[in-house]
Amino acid sequence: MDRELIEAALALLEQKQPCALATVIQVKGSAPREAGTKMLISADGSITGTIGGGCAEAAVRQEALEVIKRGCPTIYHLDMTADTAADEGMVCGGVMDVFIEPLVALA
Template identity: 40%
Template structure:
C-alpha cells in the first residue's frame, strides 16, 4: 500500500468514517488498470484513487458501500467484452478481479 493511501486512511479514520479498500488482484486483456491498482471508498460512497473509471468503478463503489454496511470483505470479478466496450464507445474491454477489503 502506498504511503499516500496510508495517510488518507489515517485522515479518514480520524473522522470516524468506515472504509473499504478495493484493489485489482487479477487483470486480463485490455483492462484499464494493472494488478495492484487501488482505491479507497468511504461509507458515504466518496472515493480516493481510481481502479480505472467507468462502469466497473461505479460497480465497485456501490458494492463497497454495501460491504461496509455488512462489515465483510469480498472478491468480485468484472468483465467487459470488446463488443460491449465498442457499444459504449470505449476502446478496450477486459476482465478484472477486485478484492474489496473492509478496513
C-alpha cells in the same frame, strides 16, 4: 504504491469512519489498471485513488458500499468483454478481479 492513499486509509481507520479498500488483484486481457491498483471508498461514496474511472469504477464503488454495510470482504469480478460492456461504453475489453475489504464497517 500510493503513500497518500495508505495515509488516507489509516486516517479513516483511526477515526473509525466507515470505509473500504479495493485492490485490483487480477487482470486478464486489456483492463484500465494493473494488479495492485487501489481505491479507498468512504461510506458517503467519496473515493481516493482510481482504478480506472468509468463504469468499472462506479460498479466497484457501488459494491464497496455494500461491503461496508455487510462488514465482510469479497472478490468482485468485473467482466468488460461482454456485449453489455460495449453497450455501456466500456472499451477496455478485459476481465478484472477486485478484492474489496471493509476497513471500518457500518455498525
